[in-house]
Amino acid sequence: MSRVEQVTSAAGSVPASPSITSRQRLTLLLLLSASFTLAVDFSILNVALPRIGSAVGFSLENLQWIATAFALCAAGFTLLFGRVADLFGRRRLFLVGMALLGIGSLAGGLATDPALLLSARVAQGLATAAVTPAALSLLTTSFPEGALRDKVLGLNGALMAAGFTTGAILGGVLTDVLSWRWAFFINVPVAAIVLVLAPTVLAESRPEQRPKLDLPGAITVTLSLLAIVFGLTTAGEQGWADPLAWGPLAAGVVLLVVFWAIEKRVSAPLVPTSILKRRSIGWGNFAGLLAFITETSLVFLLTLYLQKVLGYTPLGAGLSFAVLGAGTVIGGIVAPKIIGKLGNKKTVITGFLVQAAATLPLVLLGSSRASIALLLVATFVGGVANLIAIVGFMVTATSGLPDAEQGMATGLATMSQQVGITMGIPIMSAIATARVHALGGETPATVLSGVTTAIYVNTALCLVAAVLIALFLRPAKQVA
Template sequence: MSTVDESTPPELATQSVPEARMSGKQRLALVLLLTAGFTLAVDFSILNVTLPTIGADVGFTLENLQWIATAFALCAAGFTLLFGRVADLFGRRRLFLTGMALLGIASLVGGISTSPAMLLTARVAQGLATAAVTPAALSLLTTSFPEGKLREKALGLNGALMAAGFTTGAILGGVLTDLLSWRWAFFINVPVALAVLVLAPMVLSESRPAERPKLDVPGAITVTLGLLAVVFGLTRAGEKSWTDTTALGSLVAGIVLLGIFWVVEQKVAAPLVPVAILRRANIGWGNFAGLLAFITETSLVFLLTLYLQKTLGFSPLEAGLSFAVLGAGTVIGGIVAPKVIGRVGPKSAIVIGFLIQAVATLSLVLLGQDSSWMALLLVATFVGGVANLIAIVGFMVTATTGLPNEEQGLATGLATMSQQVGITMGIPIMSAIATARVTSLGGENPSTVLSGVTTAIWVNTALCLVAAALVAVFLRRGKRA
């Protein structure tokens, strides 16, 4: 059922009815927040195709090249839950502006970097900026639009642009490197950050509690270190193997720390994440759906990149451009998702999204060793992109519904954490499956890579079906779950 929190200003309360329209200030705020979110999404993938060039220019050895991506991913995923709660306690607009300022400075430093240490410092700062801005921007968005059609529309547009940002980054990185320099992959953030910093104070209102509770320091330390350890372990496993002792040790340490965090949260007076919230079906199963949505789609892009480059012989830029159709699908999915949710509810939207995504993904097991199969790939990724965004928007609506405004930073922090960890988990899991198959067939060649990719696609399809089944059974019923 659609509800309006008692803290919602009277002038916004009327917007939960179908006839409500966005005010001019709300439209400006939405454009500003979407621009920031799109920019951060681009940052996740913009350097992927340029890593060899960056390494040669700045002085990275081959074995250390992955740290350009890993340093960013560790901070972006590890600190997001903490910063989401900090936004609730100390001010969402304040944290949003601080994060954007840090993004601008870090991007400038990254663009002028002349040494590995300088570049890695910039990437760490970009990751911290992402961890601060993403949940702050999402909570500013959800508190600007009460539960109902306007919030669903805003979250749909946000999901569409964020998903499109990942695809755009892969394309833009290759284009900028070919036409200008890899440094412009950093410099492009600077004017965006400056524009947001100038406009944000005019259109975004500050929100924080009248009485600020103490920050749960033990909880903050254990959850942040736990997430850092898990993300590092997953990344290490993807780079080395799932039998690597460092990867396994890091994963075990992360699980232990997250277990300690759970115990701490049940004992402190003002927990970072109240356990009662985590036990709510829409929070727990909503974030589970988001986790699998990002695991399946981001890992599928990785698998198809292997197919395009290793089996069909595409260049990195050609492979990136091949995902433009997927990007279009995600945008359309984000636009139609609110209409689907309005008709069947977020729970059914998630289930429908995963089922259609499963069918589209399964069709990719038919891919062959010549470029005539590109038509199937383009159609399947387009349909899968639409379906994936319907599931993602359904997850975002579900995971932010039923909580008061003062806890929206926590809700969006959890949702962002699910997103970041899902992005991190998918590639090493599917890479391990594909690699094991290639190895069992005697080594890498176009045929064995195709077999490895196909095997992983079967697993990817199964994950979509599992997600649909579990959400259908365990997520509470109701039009707005």
């Protein structure tokens, strides 16, 4: 029996594997706890936004900035911080990020005016941009490339996806039972515990010779990502015709071109162009981008359906996605076993094809509450498939690279994740809204038609991703 078969035939829980040490168990527990907490932060405030706005003094038109301030920083700085982790120490950046998360969360929970609340959300976004690639690179450098790392990445993906769902549910429960402020306060003890344990559990990881930080490249790519994310979030709120949507998007694309030109000329580039030309990196991250675009936007579409067509409350809609969350956990557990049998490329393709097959039946959703059965079954299967694709992407995009470049690789992977989450909702929102307007305005029937139209597009994106990955992805060889 091969080493891959020996590891992938073990039970679904990583700690049960005989090849993992006690220190690795503690490392895994600590890093997964941090990743799960950050994933929860993405969605925990969504259902509480109206109450937060009333309590703190946000006008309705400015309410989206509570989410936008977080998304801008989380996506805009992730590539920079991924490289900073390589250069100055992954554990050090991880600890700084967790401290910033605790401070920002405490400030958010105590906020009584918009300025302090937005500052807290900026701090949480910067913490996410720092901790996520640092934690992921600590995972990939703590576990050797191969089946064991695949299993660890599977658990990480499962818990992060489950965190998005948990955040929606937990946000509703905390807001209804206690206060929206607890959606912030809940992070403080987690951050404190991690900060106490991490220095003794996590080993520092950084190159012996520290190259210069590529400041021109860092500034250019950060400004580019900030512009792109701002344009996408504005498009989701105001529509694609708004100059504040397409203007920043155009500027972001121009800055990306400038960034590419800089990276080809500097001696110590932030992201070497040779890395970006590798098909395992380029197409692996493309797969991750599409995986997050399709699933997060589908959750948005189904939230519209549940609330505006079936009349569910925000908490009821959040609870309806518990089945999806269970599917993502299962997908993260089984994905490494599938990778062991099929390889990275076929795993990603299989994930997208099954996700498309699970998404397409959702066009049959109707105005009767009996449709909830179809929604639950389809989202469960789709959740399993989506996580299989995500774990396949993560393994592909971080394999075949030395430890010294893992922060950069995980920064790229995290950037694909953050931008995908940000892109999906405005794209599908624009499609659904255009259909609603074409039918004469918002009614339950027109919303259902708009959601159905966007679901067709969502399914098509899954199929396109599968075809392109089949044609162009060449995964790097894994270490034996």
